[in-house]
Amino acid sequence: MNDPLADLVVHSQHGDTNAFARLVAQTQGGVYNLAYNVLRNHEDAQDITQEIYLRAWRALPSFRGEAKFTTWLYRLAVNTCLNRRRQLRAQLNIVDSDKVLQRLATAESDPMTAALDKERAAHLWTAVDRLPEKYRLVIGLFYQEQRSYQEIAEILSLPLGTVKAHLNRAREALAQGLGRGREGDDAFM
Amino acid sequence: MPLCEQIRRQLPQYVADGEPMLAAYSDLREHLRVCPFCRAFAARLRLVEGALRAYPAVSPAPEMTEEIIWSISSESQARQEEWHLLPWDVWVPVLAFVLAVAIALMSIPSELLSATAAPEWGTVVVKLPSALSAWLGSLRIGEGQFWAIWIGIFAATAGLGISLSLSNWTPKHSQSLDRLETRVTDVAARLWNPSRRAH
Numbered sequence: 595m596n597d598p599l600a601d602l603v604v605h606s607q608h609g610d611t612n613a614f615a616r617l618v619a620q621t622q623g624g625v626y627n628l629a630y631n632v633l634r635n636h637e638d639a640q641d642i643t644q645e646i647y648l649r650a651w652r653a654l655p656s657f658r659g660e661a662k663f664t665t666w667l668y669r670l671a672v673n674t675c676l677n678r679r680r681q682l683r684a685q686l687n688i689v690d691s692d693k694v695l696q697r698l699a700t701a702e703s704d705p706m707t708a709a710l711d712k713e714r715a716a717h718l719w720t721a722v723d724r725l726p727e728k729y730r731l732v733i734g735l736f737y738q739e740q741r742s743y744q745e746i747a748e749i750l751s752l753p754l755g756t757v758k759a760h761l762n763r764a765r766e767a768l769a770q771g772l773g774r775g776r777e778g779d780d781a782f783m
Numbered sequence: 784m785p786l787c788e789q790i791r792r793q794l795p796q797y798v799a800d801g802e803p804m805l806a807a808y809s810d811l812r813e814h815l816r817v818c819p820f821c822r823a824f825a826a827r828l829r830l831v832e833g834a835l836r837a838y839p840a841v842s843p844a845p846e847m848t849e850e851i852i853w854s855i856s857s858e859s860q861a862r863q864e865e866w867h868l869l870p871w872d873v874w875v876p877v878l879a880f881v882l883a884v885a886i887a888l889m890s891i892p893s894e895l896l897s898a899t900a901a902p903e904w905g906t907v908v909v910k911l912p913s914a915l916s917a918w919l920g921s922l923r924i925g926e927g928q929f930w931a932i933w934i935g936i937f938a939a940t941a942g943l944g945i946s947l948s949l950s951n952w953t954p955k956h957s958q959s960l961d962r963l964e965t966r967v968t969d970v971a972a973r974l975w976n977p978s979r980r981a982h
Contacts (some may be wrong), residue, residue: 611859615851615852618848618852622843622847623843624840626843627842637906639843643851644847647851648855651855655965662920678872714834715838719838719839733838734838736934737835738805738839758796762799765828766795769824769828771794772830
């Protein structure tokens, strides 16, 4: 597999911390963003990112290069973040399910009165924050990290069709939330 | 399923794919031409798509790489120290056990090593110094008995040490063993399959 990080990975596997530092520098943005998409808190995202890289360092000797390094790392990151999320949920009794998506789609959200695209986008990004984590994850990986459907499927250990379905459901819910009270209004096309 | 509902299910993917002019979407395009509600929904999906493509990623603090590498270096150093300075309750019994086994092996009667001669117990491969032999003789202790006592002392020490180690066993010891097992497995896998050495 042609992985641009392959050399750094091999050096890191032999205990080269400088090579690993370069790997961290090149991938930490994506890992941190993914952690933030799950945990929605900068402090937690920072802590978990450190933990993810520590785990990656320990597990690196077992990495065989069967997938791209980033796919392997993101899979590790997703599992670590979801575990942390489960712990937090158990502590805080957070409700997070498809019902949230349903509520988002049917809620009387604020109408978009602003004409500027920037403001519309900001409204939408806020709406993304209210999506359940499984949808936030695929949106983050697809739009922010520019991962392919196949890569996302590998990272999240989901069938390809489910990844597409998650994305489409999220898009649909966001569009419905956006258009609440504007049915038939073509003015902002 | 009503046509509008069917179309709305296809629309998110159609818009996300850049509204391709494929024949498969001809019915959808025709429906959009005549249905203002679905057209409005498609317009909102375009806005969603545009906003998502510009969805900004959050960035970690600039010092994060340094912090990560610092914690990894600390852990690596701690691990090295752990291996250099094995606790006495591990290495003492292991050493005693190894010595006991070594002495037991050296105490095999030399005749046993020869297929032709009949075994004669008490004769050892390693000869004792003459002064020690003389002293043992004055005590009426044969060399065979001496070695039996010697092995017994080592075996008892090893047994006592291993019991102490097991009674002081902590998760940290288990982690050390797990790490050792991972390393050994990894080295064995690399030796077993040379084509994977590069990874």
